[in-house]
Amino acid sequence: MLLLLNLIPTKNASMKIKPLLDYIRKYVDLTQEEEAILTSKVIFRKYLKGQYILQHGDVCKYQCFVISGCTKTFFLDDEGQEHIILFSVEDWWTSDMGSFITQTPADLNVQCIENTELIMFPIETTEELYDKIPKLERFFRKIIERGLVATQKRLIRNFSLSAKDRYLYFKNQYPDIEQRIPQYMLASYLGITKEFLSKIKSQLLLED
Amino acid sequence: MLLLLNLIPTKNASMKIKPLLDYIRKYVDLTQEEEAILTSKVIFRKYLKGQYILQHGDVCKYQCFVISGCTKTFFLDDEGQEHIILFSVEDWWTSDMGSFITQTPADLNVQCIENTELIMFPIETTEELYDKIPKLERFFRKIIERGLVATQKRLIRNFSLSAKDRYLYFKNQYPDIEQRIPQYMLASYLGITKEFLSKIKSQLLLED
DNA sequence: AAAACATGTTAATCTAGTTTAACATTCAGT
DNA sequence: ACTGAATGTTAAACTAGATTAACATGTTTT
CATH class of the missing domain: 2.60.120.10 (Jelly Rolls)
Known part of the structure; x- marks a missing residue:
């Protein structure tokens, strides 16, 4: 069939x-x-x-x-x-x-x-x-x-832009994509290491 | 006339x-x-x-x-x-x-x-x-x-590429343009400061 | 010729981002 | 439920490149 x-x-x-x-x-x-x-x-x-x-x-x-x-x-x-x-x-x-x-x-x-x-x-x-x-x-x-x-x-x-601002731009521009991909791939896209992206995210959590 | x-x-x-x-x-x-x-x-x-x-x-x-x-x-x-x-x-x-x-x-x-x-x-x-x-x-x-x-x-x-390699690429790809523009503009194009470009150039002179 | 301005160099200190490595967590396969 | 692989976090030491500032050279303008 x-x-x-x-x-x-x-x-x-x-x-x-x-x-x-x-x-x-x-x-x-x-x-x-x-x-x-x-x-x-x-x-x-x-x-x-x-x-x-x-x-x-x-x-x-x-x-x-x-x-x-x-x-x-x-x-x-x-x-x-x-x-x-x-x-x-x-x-x-x-x-x-x-x-x-x-x-x-x-x-x-x-x-x-x-x-x-x-x-x-x-x-x-x-x-x-x-x-x-x-x-x-x-x-x-x-x-x-x-x-x-x-x-x-x-x-x-x-x-x-700094790495942090590039991340925020991506997050804002493509909010749905972030959920679909592993962090280390996003780090690669942003041109930074996965460790540094992790650091940026924890800094952002502390900020507010 | x-x-x-x-x-x-x-x-x-x-x-x-x-x-x-x-x-x-x-x-x-x-x-x-x-x-x-x-x-x-x-x-x-x-x-x-x-x-x-x-x-x-x-x-x-x-x-x-x-x-x-x-x-x-x-x-x-x-x-x-x-x-x-x-x-x-x-x-x-x-x-x-x-x-x-x-x-x-x-x-x-x-x-x-x-x-x-x-x-x-x-x-x-x-x-x-x-x-x-x-x-x-x-x-x-x-x-x-x-x-x-x-x-x-x-x-x-x-x-x-590192700043040095980006400079070498530019030099190689557009050899005539480097002569026509001030160094600080080339630095800006390469995404580095004019001081760092100056350092790169003096390092390259020492290398050979 | 002097002054004023644009460009270039050197060196010390500083910072954003990397590297390494140890440890969590999540998740797929058995 | 257990194991291993993939993914994520944290922190210390490190490096590429930025910043600042003092000085040098070159080039227009007056």
Whole structure:
């Protein structure tokens, strides 16, 4: 019975793709035909907690939209230290853009820290999709613009805020994410050690 | 005589815009008509050393391509400390993308640290330009993708490299820029104090 | 040529954040 | 219920980089 249901891809796909279409609608208006073309060109996929969507050294073949779950994007420095640069939850994107646009081996790793459902845009169909649906190119331009601004602001925060203020900013900006991830991963994201994050939190508890 | 020459805008413009057209050609191929439309929609402007192209609090109305000269993009933190996030020289871009895309007051300042010649893309004609020349939207998508990757890599470097290694990276990546800017600005860009940069440089001199 | 200002150096003291290591706690697997 | 692995806390010693301040050099302005 379950197997049978899996043989009806369009119905299945049209339900799963809803979060993405809702998201796209905030930026551009697609016709029903355009939505159908889009649906036919993307890939739905589930990963289990711990699985890698992208591994350092592999060429990044997809830009991924997260339907459910949570991923961490990180790299390992020369000492093998893990540095998390992004958590992606529902309605966020993940990939190694550098690897994707140049089709060279990735510096970054993307690993699921929860069971995760994704919609993947394969590199082979991306240009075709832009040609067929110029509005999608506009959409991607806009979200990449926003991505650039967000990254720039993060850079600024790292320059100008103390570790404590970066933690408070994160807590305030993404109140739900803190509950979903281990503290040592948050410490890595904030650019500090887990011990120091622990110290910051106990200091904050004393303050009020 | 000089005045007379200035009355021939097209010829003037067609000479000045060459560096931009050469730059665009690396990403997309424009027809002669498209190049002419582009030329008619952008603004050429010169600034003197010290002048501001954008000031914190103003809404950013332009994305600027640098033909000659050098600008610094910076912000002031709560203590009034200046943090430089970008130097833009020939063939680089500058603006406050966050302010530009949302048309809200800028966090950033852009100031010329040399006499600087720019080509400015005004916000009012940008969408029109994208509609008339979809290849330009592709062009901007591509350069913004590259901008995002560069910013992300800078974030990674700030997390994983020591001040010394960040300095060496800069020196290696932009050997000519170091000669054009005062050390205290480079220190600000690297996220360290000018005194510490001075120490790093004297340490490096001792090393070999 | 002097004054004034911008930039650079050196060195002492200070601090934010790291490292190490010992000990709790939580939670999954048997 | 027991064990081991993953995660979290605390505290001491340590280090990268900041701060302050005194002095040096260079470059505009008058």
